[in-house]
Amino acid sequence: MSNQKKQDEKSTKDYFISQIREKEKRLYLSFNLGFTEPSFCDILDSNDGNNHHKQLHNRMIEMSSIDMVELLMRRKTSGLEKIDSEKAVKTLKVKSIKGFGAEETRGKLAGKDWWFMRLYTNNNPLPARVVGKLINQTFYPIFIRLDHSLD
Structure with missing residues (x-):
């Protein structure tokens, strides 16, 4: 793991710890679904999407x-x-959102x-991933990958 990657991970965790200590309260993840790609909705609305839609809802609550x-x-x-951004560009083939x-x-x-985040913990029944961006404690889901191509 590169020094820059370690530093970035440390700064993200340090941010949340400092926010909790400063405000003496806990911070919880929130979701903003306003920036999803059309394929995100297509997967949720597909014939087998009912399970994905329900599971996404359950995972967001959890x-x-x-x-x-x-x-x-x-x-x-x-x-x-x-x-990391280099792996994302290669693996996800993302240019801009x-x-x-x-x-x-x-x-x-x-x-x-x-x-x-994994849509199904332990990849059962699918190794599906919800991919997005994180700003402070808000997760912006952008798209879903139903395969195992992110590891």
């Missing part, structure tokens, strides 16, 4: 009820995981890294 520090410290099967461009305020706040 993850938003867990303190951010704990969520970031969980194993990748049940928490949030960061993908509307609303998160390098010159846009939201893009600057989110940075280059991508985050994902």
Whole structure:
């Protein structure tokens, strides 16, 4: 793991810890579904999408009820995981996302890294991932990958 990646991960965790200590309260993950790609909705609305839609809803409730520090410290099967920007560009084939461009305020706040959560913990029945951006404690899901191509 590169020094820069270690530093970025440390700064993200340090941010949440400092916010909790400063405000003496816990921070919880929130979701903003306003920037999803059309394919995100297509997957949820497909014939087998009922299970995905219900599972996404359940995972959002579960993850938003867990303190951010704990969520970031969980194993990748049940928490949030960061993908460095180089790996994201190669693996996800992402160039730019509307609303998160390098010159846009939201893009600057989110940075280059991508985050994902597993739709199904332990990859059962699918190794599906919800991929998005994280700004402070708000997760912006952008798209869903139903294969295991993110590891």
